[in-house]
Amino acid sequence: MHSPRPSASPNSSPAQPQWNPQQSSPMPSHRYLPAWDRVDVPLVDRDWPTHRTTSAPLWVPVDLRDGNQALAEPMDPERKRRFFELMITMGYKEIEVGYPSASQADFDFVRDLVRLDLIPDDVTIVVFTPARAELIARTFEAVEGVRKAVVHMYTATAPTWRDVVLGYDRNSLRHMIFEAACDILHRGGDRPGIRFEFSPEVFVLTEPDYAIEVCNGLTELWQACPDRPVVHNLPATVEIATPNLYADQIEYMHKNLDRRESVILSVHPHNDRGTGVACAELAVLAGAQRVEGCLFGNGERTGNVDLVTLGLNLHAQGVDPMIDFTHLDDVKAVVEYCNRIEVHPRHPYAGSLVYTAFSGTHQDAIKKGFAHHRAAAERAGRDPSEMPWAVPYLPIDPADVGRDYTAVVRVNSQSGKGGVAYLLETEYGVTLPREVQVALARKVQQIADVTGRELTVAQLWDVLCTHFPEHAHSRAADAVR
Ligand SMILES: CC(=O)SCCNC(=O)CCNC(=O)[C@H](O)C(C)(C)COP(=O)(O)OP(=O)(O)OC[C@H]1O[C@@H](n2cnc3c(N)ncnc32)[C@H](O)[C@@H]1OP(=O)(O)O
Numbered sequence: 499m500h501s502p503r504p505s506a507s508p509n510s511s512p513a514q515p516q517w518n519p520q521q522s523s524p525m526p527s528h529r530y531l532p533a534w535d536r537v538d539v540p541l542v543d544r545d546w547p548t549h550r551t552t553s554a555p556l557w558v559p560v561d562l563r564d565g566n567q568a569l570a571e572p573m574d575p576e577r578k579r580r581f582f583e584l585m586i587t588m589g590y591k592e593i594e595v596g597y598p599s600a601s602q603a604d605f606d607f608v609r610d611l612v613r614l615d616l617i618p619d620d621v622t623i624v625v626f627t628p629a630r631a632e633l634i635a636r637t638f639e640a641v642e643g644v645r646k647a648v649v650h651m652y653t654a655t656a657p658t659w660r661d662v663v664l665g666y667d668r669n670s671l672r673h674m675i676f677e678a679a680c681d682i683l684h685r686g687g688d689r690p691g692i693r694f695e696f697s698p699e700v701f702v703l704t705e706p707d708y709a710i711e712v713c714n715g716l717t718e719l720w721q722a723c724p725d726r727p728v729v730h731n732l733p734a735t736v737e738i739a740t741p742n743l744y745a746d747q748i749e750y751m752h753k754n755l756d757r758r759e760s761v762i763l764s765v766h767p768h769n770d771r772g773t774g775v776a777c778a779e780l781a782v783l784a785g786a787q788r789v790e791g792c793l794f795g796n797g798e799r800t801g802n803v804d805l806v807t808l809g810l811n812l813h814a815q816g817v818d819p820m821i822d823f824t825h826l827d828d829v830k831a832v833v834e835y836c837n838r839i840e841v842h843p844r845h846p847y848a849g850s851l852v853y854t855a856f857s858g859t860h861q862d863a864i865k866k867g868f869a870h871h872r873a874a875a876e877r878a879g880r881d882p883s884e885m886p887w888a889v890p891y892l893p894i895d896p897a898d899v900g901r902d903y904t905a906v907v908r909v910n911s912q913s914g915k916g917g918v919a920y921l922l923e924t925e926y927g928v929t930l931p932r933e934v935q936v937a938l939a940r941k942v943q944q945i946a947d948v949t950g951r952e953l954t955v956a957q958l959w960d961v962l963c964t965h966f967p968e969h970a971h972s973r974a975a976d977a978v979r
């Protein structure tokens with residue numbers, strides 16, 4: 499049973515309203531089929547829209563495999579080791595450490611982790627392999643002697659990949675997957691610390707009944723039980739649609755997987771449409787229990803889903819992400835070093851500019867918000883850091899991730915009196931009367947308009963000293979003198 503084609507959104511009426519003067523563009527959009535014509539969307543009596551996420555899923559960073567395979571210069575052993583240690587420090591407990599059959603470097607890295615006993619007892623490593631006998635053999639060689647590992651086998655299951663890339667029909671591909679899975683069972687089935695994972699690559703374009711048939715077959719073959727569950731990891735290898743479609747696909751699997759208590763339902767979103775985070779969040783509402791991704795969203799093309807944003811999105815909802823982000827700038831520095839890619843200044847939670855307001859009304863609100871926050875803490879007899887957070891324009895307290903408040907307000911031609919006054923108050927301890935704030939802001943704005951530049955706090959102080967010397971009495975400035 500499949501759902502009828504969903505109705506068009508209210509915005510897509512063919513009769514364009516007179517208030518919308520947009521014209522047809524020269525974009526060749528007709529070349530692309532909507533997702534609804536590319537894959538059957540299973541009928542879902544949807545539950546996910548009414549769910550809430552109240553606990554963190556199991557996070558599985560795949561930086562050392564999916565992230566690494568997307569780098570122009572894959573990580574050297576020293577970089578891989580630093581990244582691995584960082585993830586351990588942050589609290590990740592299941593970490594994909596590589597594709598050991600891909601290269602000697604990948605193989606050696608996994609061997610070093612095992613031989614040098616670098617994997618803490620409560621951490622499970624994941625090793626990745628295609629469904630090819632010689633590469634499976636090499637993968638097991640890599641984890642020889644490990645205490646705990648997940649052997650993760652993948653094969654593309656979507657029609658185009660079956661037809662064009664692999665050259666199998668549905669039956670012969672299933673046969674090929676099961677043969678490889680038997681090999682894996684044979685090599686690892688008796689080893690207590692070894693568990694199995696399967697990814698039907700390009701799950702989002704795979705017929706749902708085929709995905710179910712293959713996954714359920716593997717659950718059976720691998721003898722999954724609650725004590726030794728299998729992971730079925732359902733990747734949006736390339737994003738194809740709005741996140742609600744992915745959520746429907748995940749909920750369909752959640753409701754149709756056999757031995758559900760013996761299956762860990764995992765997701766692996768990429769970010770081709772820029773909606774990887776939304777896909778993961780809706781997928782968790784739809785039944786996913788485990789999320790694979792990369793720190794700050796490195797990975798193939800536009801990247802894997804960003805585990806930092808996902809974790810801190812939970813934090814900002816009052817849910818413990820179970821990962822330590824308290825030194826986020828240090829985390830960022832290590833990841834930038836290892837990947838040789840910079841994190842964007844606007845990156846959620848971590849970018850250099852994300853706790854900074856240049857614009858006047860935002861600054862005014864932040865200034866009032868901080869004052870209100872401090873006063874509320876005083877009234878309650880508590881430290882401000884323990885009080886519920888409600889400062890406007892700052893979705894979380896920057897201090898939670900190790901930032902101070904110095905960059906919260908910066909002044910340029912978009913700023914107003916509130917921002918200027920805030921900086922002089924916090925940096926110089928001077929509280930200006932409202933009329934002085936207004937007049938000073940006018941002077942500052944004239945300067946900023948002429949130079950087109952930001953003004954430093956020292957420059958603001960100079961403007962105050964020049965034009966309103968009678969108000970330039972500051973504790974901080976006195977201390978400097
Ligand atoms: C979505 C993902 O991220 S998938 C992971 C992708 N990551 C990587 O590819 C990084 C590491 N890869 C490698 O180092 C190499 O590709 C290797 C060592 C695995 C294989 O190398 P090669 O043997 O030279 O093969 P090549 O790279 O051309 O791979 C394509 C072959 O693998 C087959 N193949 C692709 N995926 C799979 C799979 N999951 N299971 C079995 N066979 C597969 C293809 O059909 C093709 O076979 P053909 O040559 O008979 O047509």
Ligand SMILES: CC(C)C(=O)C(=O)O
Binds near residue numbers: 733768
């Ligand atoms: C095979 C899986 C896990 C993957 O990396 C992808 O589909 O992007």
